[in-house]
Amino acid sequence: MTLLVKKFGGTSVGTTERIKAVADKLRQGHAAGHQQVVVVSAMSGETNRLLAMADEMMPGGTDPRELDVLLSTGEQVTMALLCLALMDAGLSARSYTGGQVQILTDSSHNKARILDIDVSAIEADLKENRIVVVAGFQGVDAERNITTLGRGGSDTSAVALAAVLKADECQIYTDVDGVYTTDPRVEPRARRLDRITFEEMLEMASLGSKVLQIRAVEFAGKYNVPLRVLSSFEEGEGTLITYDDEEKNMEQAMVSGIAFSKDEAQVTVTAVADRPGTAYAILGPISELNIEVDMIVQNAASEGAADFTFTVHRNDFNRVMEFLRTNMEQLGATEVSGDDKIVKVSIVGVGMRSHAGIASRMFKALAEAGINMRLITTSEIKISVVIDEKYMELGVRALHEEFGLEAI
């Protein structure tokens, strides 16, 4: 018998009507003979409603423990309503909070990590032919404190349950019908991928294709849980995320998708002392300002000196520039320059490993489109370039065509 863990996010359960539609989808799964464990999020809007009340109580602050107590009610409401809808459809169903399952986590409120899951109750229910509904996003620590897993936590709950239950598949229902070769709003000819590897998905996600939370993908990869992204609003097979297997290799495209990120800014420190410790002298304080650095490139420009360039989120640009200008002398820099009108465009594909010449094809395609590259970084399965913001659409489309990703 096929055991499926299905996760429905906020918009999929955003209204009572939507919850009924989810119940109907599960009824079909039940009719098809599947065992189903369902992970739900709070109804969309509910979390914001709760946060607004919390903010009224403690303006400008909050308490991590009590915030978790508050927010965890969101999924609890959804799971009870979904069970009622399932029963109304004549099915047997039972709900569990994170504490009831139990999903044991560490005690890091608002960003807890799952330590263990006791699935004995769930397995007993499945044997009784019940559909089991579990609150996503939440767990409980060893002292019975309610914890939440942080942003995207429901995806992680679903994957973790699928791993422990050894489910055949973990299906993430969302408002898109799968993972695309690139954003269809930028390239209308973008094509839904039937399959993609965990590694590719990680690169796609971290580069801005926000279909799945990175953490859930990592988790799925670690425990080898086949992950499927599909639409809760339309029929379709979605995109299956698995390890690269032989079958897949046979038809392996060199490049699976084109990712991009608009919210980038670039900072260059010119002629810093080219000696050990310089990179840390620059990036250490920036990290202490809680600013995340993305790409990092260093060129040896002239004897004993180097240009040090990195990218940050556009929102952090001014703070970074201010810090660097204030400390220029100390860093031995002659100039600090920056630009917040840039974007990052990347090609991603496990095929790169076995195919040479992909980088040069990428650079040629961009050059032919008249696009100048400001930075280049590479990894085993992706190549990222920074280009002027105004060329983003043009660049994405040029690469999409170059690597033959169009819908057939």
Place this chain on the structure above:
Amino acid sequence: MTLLVKKFGGTSVGTTERIKAVADKLRQGHAAGHQQVVVVSAMSGETNRLLAMADEMMPGGTDPRELDVLLSTGEQVTMALLCLALMDAGLSARSYTGGQVQILTDSSHNKARILDIDVSAIEADLKENRIVVVAGFQGVDAERNITTLGRGGSDTSAVALAAVLKADECQIYTDVDGVYTTDPRVEPRARRLDRITFEEMLEMASLGSKVLQIRAVEFAGKYNVPLRVLSSFEEGEGTLITYDDEEKNMEQAMVSGIAFSKDEAQVTVTAVADRPGTAYAILGPISELNIEVDMIVQNAASEGAADFTFTVHRNDFNRVMEFLRTNMEQLGATEVSGDDKIVKVSIVGVGMRSHAGIASRMFKALAEAGINMRLITTSEIKISVVIDEKYMELGVRALHEEFGLEAI
């Protein structure tokens, strides 16, 4: 050090502003050096909001277990918000759901009974000078299922916690400032009682003075928890409910209050066979219709026959009359009559035990007001009469004056 359990109901925590006002009240209690355990209900309106959604999911039905999962989120939201407000006021606070405390109950969803409470965590918090906030109304059974205690359950939670913690007092904050000699809307000279006994309170509550839930009063009496009713909106000492003690006896009024109930209807079955089993033949089927019978009076009217009269809730009147008329012959009755324009008025007081002649004073006062009594029943500490609806206010005021209950 004084340990107080304080319960705040739905209207007392009905808005974020009201929750802040509760926090301020608790801040004052903290400043006065009290240890405080706070039991909260769902914000008023929240339970109805949740029930409406449940009804959409499963029109015309529900599932007791999932309903408890759903409803229990109401108090969980309140307790987290209150803790945040307390922390914002610079106090240390921690919240607990029924499952976290834990308040162990049986598995009767929607009407669970408390079996045991583990107060070790609460006691540890109190030692740390924390204010402890506990979700009322809810518990958990031995299989970790969420249960609720049914209507008025939060009062019961508070009393049970006070009993186990051996609190000095259990204070029920509500929208009235205490227990009155009678309803001030009927008799403006009604006076707030400083003290009343558990037994009197039980009679007052069951007779329509709906300040406290009967079950909580019973519980408090059983475990001898001093119970205080007071306003969450105004200052004041409220009414303390305790066992009749020596001090109190000294100043014992004969009658403590006048209770009344408007929603009554009276049914008389004339000349039923006066033999064993007749009362059951009438009341058995009525009980099976899920109709509660209140007063029961039987007069031997003539040889071998009797008039059998009882009262029911006015909403049940037509069903009862229909049943009796259909089955008149079988019951050996010559007539079935009824009246749904009647009310019950009662005098309540432990002083009755030691004072003779109270009944005749009651009857005289009513007669002098020109009020005819249709039914009379008595118990050790109350005397109830049924009178015409139109005389209710007049009767209550006449008795209030007769027994000297006016505000001084």
